[in-house]
Amino acid sequence: MHDRRSFMKLGAGMAAGAMMPMVASAKCGDEPTQWDSEHEVIIIGSGFAGLAAAVEAMRKGAKDVVVFEKMGVYGGNSTLNAGQACFAGTELQKKLGIKDSAELMVKDQLKSGRGIASETLLRHSAELGPYIYQMTKDCGCVYRDHIITTGGTSATRSHQVVERSGSGFIRPMLDTARKMGVKTFIRHKFEHLIRDNSGRVIGIQVRKGYHFGHEESGELINVKAQRGVIIATGGFGYNINFRMAQDPTLTAEVGCTNAKGATGDGLIEMLAAGATPVHLAHIQSGPWASPDEGGFGYGAGFSLYNFPHSIAIDRNTGQRFMNEIADRKTRADLELQRRDKDGNPNPALLIAPKHEAQKDPSMHNVLKYNVAWEFDSVEAIANHFDVPLAPLKKQIDDWNGFVENGEDTQFGKRMDAGRGIKLTAPFIVQRLWPKVHYCQGGIQINTKAEVLAAKTGKPIPGLYAAGEVTGGIHGVSRLGGCSTPECMAFGVTAARSIMEA
Structure with a gap:
């Protein structure tokens, strides 16, 4: 896998932000004395969901978007998949004589979900499929002429980039985001949400200069969000203790396909902020x-x-x-x-x-x-x-x-x-x-990618999420090739929502 990821070893340094007085309260009532920097839109995570959100935010008129990645390379877990994405009704399908539709795709996913998948969220994602397909092509992603049949599908719909790796999506999207003006930083680990007295998310605390495995490395800084925060930190497949709490059979002896950074940081912090957990015990293994x-x-x-x-x-x-x-x-x-x-x-x-x-x-x-x-x-x-x-x-x-x-x-x-x-x-x-591969569970969102509070069932103001950090979309079992477009669809949705708020 080293040769797949070698080109992702991109670095960036963070310029010191302007110092501004802070009048809002932080997590647990702590009151930072200052903001270290400020951005219009803050995105945490540089995988499919995070980069799709970054590109779409800029398309929708954002002037200052920042992406924070905790690891030393961009792309996270997204770089390690097979570079496949299920889209229904594309020109390539028509060219190959494949009849398909968003309706049929949702039907397949509901069957796989064993009765507890969210039809509303699946439909929202499937209907955005053609837009995501074109957006990735606009970013420079190149698809093979061959479409792959994945398990549990009624039609052949898994489109694959020529690299046959998630990096075939990540690299072009990252390049596009940067060309559009998105600021990107590695080794910045998300620690806490910062909220004002009304409960609105107004920023984050992040550990600048973090090195994975050295949890106290780097320095804590406070970053203000003018419009809001999008959490796209992925699943928790490599957090052995947390996944065993959901499914005791998934011990350290069970292999895992994920990048080692898939430890559920964003999920755990949103739960601490009162987000609704859903389907955490449904953890999928790759056959x-x-x-x-x-x-x-x-x-x-x-x-x-x-x-x-x-x-x-x-x-x-x-x-x-x-x-x-x-x-x-x-x-x-x-x-x-x-x-x-x-x-x-x-x-x-x-x-x-x-x-x-x-x-x-x-x-x-x-x-x-x-x-x-x-x-x-x-x-x-x-x-x-x-x-x-x-x-x-x-x-x-x-x-x-x-x-x-x-x-x-x-x-x-x-x-x-x-x-x-x-x-x-x-x-x-x-x-x-099989190896542990995907967490169907996470925090609950709606079709606007707003994070829902457990206490009220209403959106937590200023907080959005997309990708594997969310839950309840796929139910018991996710179909192959369906996470990539879903991550991107809700990344796009989060960006649209944050720009309309």
Whole structure:
């Protein structure tokens, strides 16, 4: 992953702001003696949501927008995904003959959400999809001509940037924001909200010169917000204690795809300020992850590309055990059940045909870093992974029959997603084992991206949020490729709301 992120190592120094008397009260009644700087719009976090908010705020006429990032590089967790975004009704879909709509996208997401997803917020995000798609293109993001089928969808809609990484969104958006005049600072950790006597958020306390892992590093400064504050600090996947409080099974032994800065700072501070928590226990694991590498890794991209035309095999039986493009929770739960006779993890095998897998650059990386292996025959796979040969051979023959007939009678997989591709030698095989990936829970917002107070159910004045720090949108399970556009949609929405306030 180092080569993916190397170009993100951008630095910036913060000029000292004008000193102004402060007459408002801060968190817990503390009264800072001065403001160290002042900006029209303050954005905390430089991922999808934060940068979308920055660009949109400038588009809406803002003159002074600042983005604070706590880590030493920009982009946060957003740089580490597969560079995919689900949009419905784009020109590229029409060009490829794909029929889709925001209505169908919402329907798919509600099904995945198991009855507790927010239809209102999902619809708001989906309907903004075409705007977000064009906005990212305006920023210089370049999409592939191929659209990917992700799990749980009724139509092929996951558009992917050519870098096949979230950095393909972050770098162009960051460059665009800066060209528009947005000020950006790394190593500035958000500590507290500052509110006046009426409860309105009027600024933040931030730790300037912060170095991750050294919590007392840097100096505390107070930054005033003329219009308001947008929190876009992401999820809490790497905060082991906090995530275990929500789901005790997610111990330190469970891997995580997130950047190490995903510790929930913004969420925890908004909860302290009285924001409404929602769905915190719904923490999603990625079913495309590999146990043979750390973090998000290269295996995720490989499996995401190959799931539609490949099969996942239980090593004990040599047979499939799931629909390889079902929603994430369905697949992750089934993968976790693959165990040996002693109850220890026995990761499933994703078997892909090399003739198709090689069309995606991820194949080169998984082979290079021993995340996947090439085999010339079914016998070689069975021997290497100790899989019963006869059932495995029959399973592959059965699968190829499904491809011919256009119907998966085993698990009901959408066969149009596989585009008639048969499973033939040579094979590329990767192990599968889920990792903590996304926090469906967070603080509650409305369709204006306003943060809602637990005590009153009304917006906390001057406070907005977008992205994974929010909760209740996706319900129990989020569909793949849907966080990127949702983060950007509510970043855009927060910027519009703050400029209209």
